[in-house]
Amino acid sequence: VPGASGLPGEFDLIARHFAPLSAGMPGALGLTDDACTYAPPRGFDLVLTVDAMTAGIHFLPDDPAELVARKLLRVNLSDLAAKGAQPVGYLITTAFTAATDEVWVAAFAAGLAADQREFGIGLMGGDTIATPGPLSLTLTALGIVPAGRALRRNGAKSGDVVLVSGTIGDGALGLKVLRHEFTDLAPVERTFLADRYHLPQPRLRLGQALRASNLVHAMMDVSDGLVADLGHIAEASGVGAVLEAAAVPLSAAASSLLADAPDLLPLILTGGDDYELLLTAAPDAVNDLLALGTEIGTPLSVIGTITAPAAKGKVVRVIDRDGADLDLATGGYRHF
Amino acid sequence: VPGASGLPGEFDLIARHFAPLSAGMPGALGLTDDACTYAPPRGFDLVLTVDAMTAGIHFLPDDPAELVARKLLRVNLSDLAAKGAQPVGYLITTAFTAATDEVWVAAFAAGLAADQREFGIGLMGGDTIATPGPLSLTLTALGIVPAGRALRRNGAKSGDVVLVSGTIGDGALGLKVLRHEFTDLAPVERTFLADRYHLPQPRLRLGQALRASNLVHAMMDVSDGLVADLGHIAEASGVGAVLEAAAVPLSAAASSLLADAPDLLPLILTGGDDYELLLTAAPDAVNDLLALGTEIGTPLSVIGTITAPAAKGKVVRVIDRDGADLDLATGGYRHF
Numbered sequence: 001v002p003g004a005s006g007l008p009g010e011f012d013l014i015a016r017h018f019a020p021l022s023a024g025m026p027g028a029l030g031l032t033d034d035a036c037t038y039a040p041p042r043g044f045d046l047v048l049t050v051d052a053m054t055a056g057i058h059f060l061p062d063d064p065a066e067l068v069a070r071k072l073l074r075v076n077l078s079d080l081a082a083k084g085a086q087p088v089g090y091l092i093t094t095a096f097t098a099a100t101d102e103v104w105v106a107a108f109a110a111g112l113a114a115d116q117r118e119f120g121i122g123l124m125g126g127d128t129i130a131t132p133g134p135l136s137l138t139l140t141a142l143g144i145v146p147a148g149r150a151l152r153r154n155g156a157k158s159g160d161v162v163l164v165s166g167t168i169g170d171g172a173l174g175l176k177v178l179r180h181e182f183t184d185l186a187p188v189e190r191t192f193l194a195d196r197y198h199l200p201q202p203r204l205r206l207g208q209a210l211r212a213s214n215l216v217h218a219m220m221d222v223s224d225g226l227v228a229d230l231g232h233i234a235e236a237s238g239v240g241a242v243l244e245a246a247a248v249p250l251s252a253a254a255s256s257l258l259a260d261a262p263d264l265l266p267l268i269l270t271g272g273d274d275y276e277l278l279l280t281a282a283p284d285a286v287n288d289l290l291a292l293g294t295e296i297g298t299p300l301s302v303i304g305t306i307t308a309p310a311a312k313g314k315v316v317r318v319i320d321r322d323g324a325d326l327d328l329a330t331g332g333y334r335h336f
Numbered sequence: 337v338p339g340a341s342g343l344p345g346e347f348d349l350i351a352r353h354f355a356p357l358s359a360g361m362p363g364a365l366g367l368t369d370d371a372c373t374y375a376p377p378r379g380f381d382l383v384l385t386v387d388a389m390t391a392g393i394h395f396l397p398d399d400p401a402e403l404v405a406r407k408l409l410r411v412n413l414s415d416l417a418a419k420g421a422q423p424v425g426y427l428i429t430t431a432f433t434a435a436t437d438e439v440w441v442a443a444f445a446a447g448l449a450a451d452q453r454e455f456g457i458g459l460m461g462g463d464t465i466a467t468p469g470p471l472s473l474t475l476t477a478l479g480i481v482p483a484g485r486a487l488r489r490n491g492a493k494s495g496d497v498v499l500v501s502g503t504i505g506d507g508a509l510g511l512k513v514l515r516h517e518f519t520d521l522a523p524v525e526r527t528f529l530a531d532r533y534h535l536p537q538p539r540l541r542l543g544q545a546l547r548a549s550n551l552v553h554a555m556m557d558v559s560d561g562l563v564a565d566l567g568h569i570a571e572a573s574g575v576g577a578v579l580e581a582a583a584v585p586l587s588a589a590a591s592s593l594l595a596d597a598p599d600l601l602p603l604i605l606t607g608g609d610d611y612e613l614l615l616t617a618a619p620d621a622v623n624d625l626l627a628l629g630t631e632i633g634t635p636l637s638v639i640g641t642i643t644a645p646a647a648k649g650k651v652v653r654v655i656d657r658d659g660a661d662l663d664l665a666t667g668g669y670r671h672f
Contacts, residue, residue, distance in 0.1 A: 027381070029488060029490075032489065032490070032568075032572050033419075033488055033489050033490075033556070033572070034385060034415040034418045034419060034489070034556050034557060035383050035384060035385035035415045035416065035418070035419050035421070035479075035486075036383070036384050036385070037381040037382065037383050037384075037419075037481070037486050038381065038382045038384065039376065039380070039381045039382060039483060040375065040376070040382070042378065044375070045363070045373040045374065045375045046373065046374045046375060046376070046382065047371050047372070047373050048371060048372050048373075048374065048427060048460065048461060048476075048478075049370060049371035049372070049461065050427045050429055050461060050462060050463050050474075050476060051429075051463050052429040052431060052463050052465050052474065053465075054431060054465060054466075054467050054468075054469070056468060057465070057466065057467070057468070058465070079370040079371045080371060082370045082371070083369075083370060083371050083373075085371070091384060091386045091476060093386055093387075093388045093474050095388060095390060095472065124384065125384060125385065125386060126386060127386050127387050127388050127474075129388050129389075129390060129393070129394070130390075130393065131390050131393070131469060131470070131472065132390075132392060132393070132469065132470060133390070133467060133468065133469015133470050133472070134467070134468060134469050136431065136467065136469070136472060138386075138388065138429050138463075138474040140384075140386060140427060140476045142384075143371075145373070147375060150371075150373050152365060152369055153368065153369050153370070154365075154368070154369075220369070220370050221370060232368075236368050236369075
């Protein structure tokens, strides 16, 4: 229905804002065709992942369009990082509302363009529709990995050490900052946390280096929450896991908040939106892995161990400094 | 938010209804991982396409879930057919509402299962979220085609003949049947038209045979409307086109309606939702192409010619039996 929204027609919109993003991808055919083509290099598998985001649920309706675009792209790139894959490109579906204007679309495309440059990828295809509901977005990301070498969740072994990259809890705390909580926190730390929510850092270089090390037994990215995602690894691998809460790496901002309000611990451990890499490996591989993290510039921390399968009860035990069980009220983000 | 809808948790929902659909796709990893893997056979390009559908816009809210699933899959398979590709599998994103219940999801999955069997494909991955808006769905389909041989829109040459498969207009007329129009039409023909709207027939075998013939200069599927889509070919190829309205193939049901109401012609020629193949080829290839359509069981019809680029005015001229220009009020479906 032309004119039903504040936007130019579909074809003009694609030509103006999205086709330029496909310039580096010959198989995208300038976004003027029914489909795109791509051939992975010989000896490589394709890795595919898809994530959807809806305004009001996965991002705040007044979040800047540029940041929405970059987060959408980055949560998918984080999935590729978890497989040890190198990103190639993406397809995007946008469902715009009657309130979406061309300024929003231009800023959204500018965000995609910025991250395309940062990660060396290009737009390959997509679809643009109108929706009477909230603005919603779906992105399918493509990557490549040496054939048969994609890392998976299901290889954790009893006796393995559990490691995680970066720091945990910043994303969930950042969302609270954006909702005007923690007003006593220093502005620089408020900004740090908000940025961690808005702009995840997909650990692509680390993921590829970990894959190439051949030392990792199981890996995934932390999106639903550290406890829930460690549970996903344990369940897929048929093992149990112990998470040492005091060993979980925290940013200065998160440490400062937690010191004042110890009841933030469950949020930090289960809030999600971290987009760090969670992995398991044999104990004798730990030193090499820690060195690898340091070399890449994304430190790894040892946070727990893989155990025999839990006979009953929780797959993941969370323990405090004294080895006593911690009871976290919630197990992690569920999409509904 | 568990319990926010009538559905079981996300992970249960995937395990019960979607994971079984991935059984034939080893790279889908049982839908328990961050991403899936796939390697096209050596010498083949991957072909990727994505389409989104929203309740109330792209399908009727009370359409049976099984048919919604099959239409979503088939409109994407139709894009693969237009490239001459063989389908392999798909990723699906579902945004369910608070009103979606498990009966709906089970019927939706049953529809996918039926078409997976029919087309020899499997589910590779996806994402499931909740939405406060209307139920919406996004599907990314993967196919393969011999390297460098995917058909495109941009190869039409002045002097080419324009052909189309099957019959045109049934989908748009079928939507009107479902909206309780044409009540005088015989029930068998009403059902035929409604089926053509609900259940497109992606012309996969024909598309692959046309690609293998090496006779086709340009091809796409008819989704936005015959006139608009012929315009897409003409624009991408830098040529003009003449469409002979009287030569457009019609079903018995569409012929019968048009005989009683000649003002249905614009709807038939521009309504879209046809999912037939539209192609151009040199005049001396026409007999071989017509024979190929007959052999496959999906007849082709000659419906026009490709001309020099239009100096001004419309890229596509639509003419009547006497060669006079027809003025169609609308140029085809726009997504907004």
